[in-house]
Amino acid sequence: MAGVTGSPESQPPLLVVKNLTTCYGMPANPNNEAEAGGGVSGGMEVDGDGLSSSKRVKGNETNNSDGVRASGERSNGIKAVDNVSFTLHAGEIMSIVGESGSGKTALCRSIMRLFPTAQVQLTGKVILNGKDLLSMDNSQLRQVWGLEMSIVFQDPMTSLNPVMRIGNQVSEGMRKRQGMSKKHSRELAISLLRSVGIPDAEARYRQYPIQLSGGLRQRVAIAIAISCNPSLLILDEPTTGLDATIQAHIIDLIANLVTKRSMAAIFVTHDIGIAASISSSMAVMYAGSIVEYGATEDVIRHPTMRYTSALLNTAPKLDAIPHTRLKTIPGQPPNLAALGNGCPFEPRCDAPIDRCSYERPQLTDCDTQPATHLCACWNPRMPANVPENIEESSQ
Ligand SMILES: Nc1ncnc2c1ncn2[C@@H]1O[C@H](COP(=O)(O)OP(=O)(O)OP(=O)(O)O)[C@@H](O)[C@H]1O
Ligand code: SF4
Ligand SMILES: [Mg+2]
Numbered sequence: 185m186a187g188v189t190g191s192p193e194s195q196p197p198l199l200v201v202k203n204l205t206t207c208y209g210m211p212a213n214p215n216n217e218a219e220a221g222g223g224v225s226g227g228m229e230v231d232g233d234g235l236s237s238s239k240r241v242k243g244n245e246t247n248n249s250d251g252v253r254a255s256g257e258r259s260n261g262i263k264a265v266d267n268v269s270f271t272l273h274a275g276e277i278m279s280i281v282g283e284s285g286s287g288k289t290a291l292c293r294s295i296m297r298l299f300p301t302a303q304v305q306l307t308g309k310v311i312l313n314g315k316d317l318l319s320m321d322n323s324q325l326r327q328v329w330g331l332e333m334s335i336v337f338q339d340p341m342t343s344l345n346p347v348m349r350i351g352n353q354v355s356e357g358m359r360k361r362q363g364m365s366k367k368h369s370r371e372l373a374i375s376l377l378r379s380v381g382i383p384d385a386e387a388r389y390r391q392y393p394i395q396l397s398g399g400l401r402q403r404v405a406i407a408i409a410i411s412c413n414p415s416l417l418i419l420d421e422p423t424t425g426l427d428a429t430i431q432a433h434i435i436d437l438i439a440n441l442v443t444k445r446s447m448a449a450i451f452v453t454h455d456i457g458i459a460a461s462i463s464s465s466m467a468v469m470y471a472g473s474i475v476e477y478g479a480t481e482d483v484i485r486h487p488t489m490r491y492t493s494a495l496l497n498t499a500p501k502l503d504a505i506p507h508t509r510l511k512t513i514p515g516q517p518p519n520l521a522a523l524g525n526g527c528p529f530e531p532r533c534d535a536p537i538d539r540c541s542y543e544r545p546q547l548t549d550c551d552t553q554p555a556t557h558l559c560a561c562w563n564p565r566m567p568a569n570v571p572e573n574i575e576e577s578s579q
Contacts, residue, residue, distance in 0.1 A: 197271040204308035209261015262520040264290035266472035279459035282469035333416035334409035340401035351389030399430035471528035478557030489559040
């Protein structure tokens, strides 16, 4: 699955995710906890690596060498991420959209291998800059966190350390991971704070998170995430809860950073308008799987999987008659612990066929679309049924 946004095929992808599956659940043998170790992030103590300090997780120190269980021992759990594959090139922003509980955060955490519990099983491949992250041990992972990939979480008030000055949180990674002097890292941190649009950066450097507004805190979180120049930036709903003006600033900021620093970014959002404005490729998630994937414009103009078109139809329209009710998708997202063999969207679908009830469709070329536009549907929509004005709606 490559080149959805026209990236030159000669340029190898920065990130390859292949058949990634994340299973949350109790071990088949609960007495085996110590052997299971810290799951994917056991023993992880992110320290000055561009991940914010309060996100540090001290896992079980008795974890095994690679921290990842690949056996079938925990197959009785739920698959929060189910057989996900995609590629990402430098300079590309991929958006991930989907309803609450569809597995967006689980996918981000799986790519980062950020799990605090002993009850997570990861299989598949995550290759970043040619390195297989799932086969790394914890010390190797620490060389990747912050330096090669970073994550920004939705709520900066919980991701920033409330008792540590802003400046120290931004410069910590440069000092501890890149060996920079205190003076040099301070200068760079202040210039980083300026570059993410924080006014009066010198004064802010000495302040605590509580002294900043939500928008400024989110900018600080972004500054921390990019402080060690990672090639991959993952943003898990970085603008949710911010007002429209701040959202627009943060989106511009991210787009500029990706271009200037030749990074790649994964941008998780509930807002199709924001996804349309920032991303060149889009993945739609449902029940832990990507059900549609392609160039953002293709996906939005020609949604093919029935869930995607239903989701796009829920986006507010600028030309809608005032006070009309917003459309919703009937029914509820499925219980991941009780999925059948068929398409998980079948109970809510407006055009299921027999096969949908007993066989889960896999992501594959949609007959009517470019070969880079993939969908998982037995009865895909034809191109004529295009939701209108999605690209103009942003809230
Ligand atoms: N630690 C956990 N243990 C067991 N199940 C979990 C755990 N964390 C998440 N889940 C389940 O995994 C599924 C995916 O959750 P996830 O947080 O990735 O959804 P999401 O798409 O990010 O939702 P939202 O839009 O609300 O953030 C959900 O069914 C959730 O209940
Ligand atoms: S596979 Fe079937 S049930 Fe699922 S979205 Fe497509 S038509 Fe609907
Ligand atoms: Mg989430």
